[in-house]
Amino acid sequence: MTDQKNNLATRERILDAAEWLFMENGYEATSMRLITRAAAVNLAAVNYHFGSKEALLCEVFRRRLAWINHERLQLLDRLEREADGAPLKPSQILEAFFGTLLRVGEDSALGGLTFLRLLGRTLTEPAEFVRSFFATEYAPVIDRYKQALFRALPDVPHAEIVWRMHFMLGAMSYAIAGTDVIRVVTGHDVSDMAGEGGPGEDDGPMFARRLAQRLMPFLLGGLRAPLPSFAAPPALHSQSSSSPGGPGSGDSIAPSIQEIPQ
Amino acid sequence: MTDQKNNLATRERILDAAEWLFMENGYEATSMRLITRAAAVNLAAVNYHFGSKEALLCEVFRRRLAWINHERLQLLDRLEREADGAPLKPSQILEAFFGTLLRVGEDSALGGLTFLRLLGRTLTEPAEFVRSFFATEYAPVIDRYKQALFRALPDVPHAEIVWRMHFMLGAMSYAIAGTDVIRVVTGHDVSDMAGEGGPGEDDGPMFARRLAQRLMPFLLGGLRAPLPSFAAPPALHSQSSSSPGGPGSGDSIAPSIQEIPQ
DNA sequence: TTGACTTTAAAACGAACGTTTGAAATAATT
DNA sequence: AATTATTTCAAACGTTCGTTTTAAAGTCAA
Numbered sequence: 001m002t003d004q005k006n007n008l009a010t011r012e013r014i015l016d017a018a019e020w021l022f023m024e025n026g027y028e029a030t031s032m033r034l035i036t037r038a039a040a041v042n043l044a045a046v047n048y049h050f051g052s053k054e055a056l057l058c059e060v061f062r063r064r065l066a067w068i069n070h071e072r073l074q075l076l077d078r079l080e081r082e083a084d085g086a087p088l089k090p091s092q093i094l095e096a097f098f099g100t101l102l103r104v105g106e107d108s109a110l111g112g113l114t115f116l117r118l119l120g121r122t123l124t125e126p127a128e129f130v131r132s133f134f135a136t137e138y139a140p141v142i143d144r145y146k147q148a149l150f151r152a153l154p155d156v157p158h159a160e161i162v163w164r165m166h167f168m169l170g171a172m173s174y175a176i177a178g179t180d181v182i183r184v185v186t187g188h189d190v191s192d193m194a195g196e197g198g199p200g201e202d203d204g205p206m207f208a209r210r211l212a213q214r215l216m217p218f219l220l221g222g223l224r225a226p227l228p229s230f231a232a233p234p235a236l237h238s239q240s241s242s243s244p245g246g247p248g249s250g251d252s253i254a255p256s257i258q259e260i261p262q
Numbered sequence: 263m264t265d266q267k268n269n270l271a272t273r274e275r276i277l278d279a280a281e282w283l284f285m286e287n288g289y290e291a292t293s294m295r296l297i298t299r300a301a302a303v304n305l306a307a308v309n310y311h312f313g314s315k316e317a318l319l320c321e322v323f324r325r326r327l328a329w330i331n332h333e334r335l336q337l338l339d340r341l342e343r344e345a346d347g348a349p350l351k352p353s354q355i356l357e358a359f360f361g362t363l364l365r366v367g368e369d370s371a372l373g374g375l376t377f378l379r380l381l382g383r384t385l386t387e388p389a390e391f392v393r394s395f396f397a398t399e400y401a402p403v404i405d406r407y408k409q410a411l412f413r414a415l416p417d418v419p420h421a422e423i424v425w426r427m428h429f430m431l432g433a434m435s436y437a438i439a440g441t442d443v444i445r446v447v448t449g450h451d452v453s454d455m456a457g458e459g460g461p462g463e464d465d466g467p468m469f470a471r472r473l474a475q476r477l478m479p480f481l482l483g484g485l486r487a488p489l490p491s492f493a494a495p496p497a498l499h500s501q502s503s504s505s506p507g508g509p510g511s512g513d514s515i516a517p518s519i520q521e522i523p524q
Numbered sequence: 525t526t527g528a529c530t531t532t533a534a535a536a537c538g539a540a541c542g543t544t545t546g547a548a549a550t551a552a553t554t
Numbered sequence: 555a556a557t558t559a560t561t562t563c564a565a566a567c568g569t570t571c572g573t574t575t576t577a578a579a580g581t582c583a584a
Contacts (some may be wrong), residue, residue: 225484
């Protein structure tokens with residue numbers, strides 16, 4: 001029988017080591033020998049316990065996502081039960097979906113920042129087995145939340161909501177992945193930041209907490225933004241758009257948005 | 263002397279093939295033999311013309327980013343000249359930065375969707391040489407736009423602006439990368455979309471055009487969203503937040519945001 | 525303790541990797 | 555035409571890859 005005394009420790013040690021190394025180097029650049037050496041197990045252990053390197057990656061994600069997505073569904077269930085038929089508020093839906101994930105970053109028992117970063121980076125992985133894995137793993141959750149947003153925003157075209165879900169997923173994944181592009185954004189002169197805690201400051205649970213506090217208003221603002229006007233290439237505007245030789249393209253967006261800084 | 267008659271064709275053929283294959287498979291999963299076979303050149307040609315596989319990837323990006331970032335700086339220069347000392351509108355800044363990039367997706371001579379997707383996927387690449395390359399390549403542009411946003415939003419803390427720049431970059435990169443996670447979001451039932459052009463519909467320049475029209479309002483909405491309240495864990499609220507056993511964490515965001523669907 | 529499993533271990537498998545080599549072919553210069 | 559420089563080519567370099575194999579060690583029920 002599998003998963004007994006020490007075997008479980010072996011499996012978990014492999015998963016932990018793989019989780020960290022996949023996050024640090026990416027899937028392709030992480031070798032089996034690197035993983036098994038970090039986990040202090042034999043090279044053949046991965047193939048024995050998981051079957052292949054691909055299956056290992058999937059198990060690394062399944063271990064965390066099972067709880068996360070179950071929690072997401074359960075939370076939405078409860079919210080809708082409490083709402084008693086009325087549509088939910090968009091902020092409640094976003095909080096349930098993104099808040100659940102971001103809370104993982106605060107708890108190292110759930111994977112912590114390591115898993116969050118791994119997730120953010122792997123979501124853009126082109127490998128076919130990765131994409132189909134995420135597709136089936138996320139399908140029911142995404143669908144439930146999509147329906148909830150449709151009900152919450154009855155006047156917004158469904159296609160528009162789907163697009164914005166995609167944008168929100170992207171903002172979160174990217175923020176979570178926390179590559180060093182952010183170091184570029186932050187800039188080398190910390191003088192601007194005045195110690196207020198810009199991105200990439202610490203790695204603890206506080207980072208995830210602060211990230212959630214900053215990200216959620218941004219996502220809500222994006223979700224509730226005015227719809228784009230799809231009028232035919234409108235009367236020319238003041239500003240620029242001097243694309244190399246391209247047709248006037250960009251400025252069909254601005255008109256419908258009034259400028260209210262902050 | 264380098265870059266003469268046919269040699270230039272060889273270099274360009276390699277760059278084109280690499281651009282597409284890196285986009286399709288990722289950097290690590292794309293071998294030199296795959297690239298040179300697709301470019302119909304000898305295996306040694308890459309090392310002869312570029313020095314190494316890493317240098318090839320950098321050149322693939324430099325070829326496109328040089329124009330893009332130059333255009334971005336020039337556009338901002340002109341906007342500020344026309345504004346005559348007054349701070350720019352956020353929408354102008356975003357249009358200059360993101361619009362320039364998205365216009366690349368409409369023009370196959372500038373790389374088209376292939377380059378956009380490659381860029382989006384590579385920005386989360388963990389490899390050190392990739393990150394430092396992007397850091398130095400993007401540094402001056404990001405800094406100029408950062409300063410412009412500081413002036414455009416004088417009442418918003420600088421740290422908050424930097425965070426939101428990061429979120430906007432993420433939303434764009436992810437949307438651009440266009441992995442199949444979007445297929446999950448869209449769902450298998452196209453009935454919801456009513457033919458209105460949901461994500462992942464076509465691959466032509468129209469895709470980039472439509473993406474820009476949808477993305478820009480989202481980004482502006484996120485950038486101008488109400489600031490998060492950093493008050494100490496506030497008086498408890500109505501809703502949920504039943505984290506597994508965790509401390510009350512998530513709901514310090516919602517209070518400051520009024521619910522105005524759409 | 526015997527016997528049937530399960531897990532670890534060391535070694536090797538063939539394949540594919542990025543890169544280098546040195547000679548042949550091509551182009552440019554004198 | 556002779557000579558120099560540049561580019562292409564086939565072949566091989568040594569390494570590392572994911573996986574398999576075969577045997578030893580460990581575990582547990584009878």
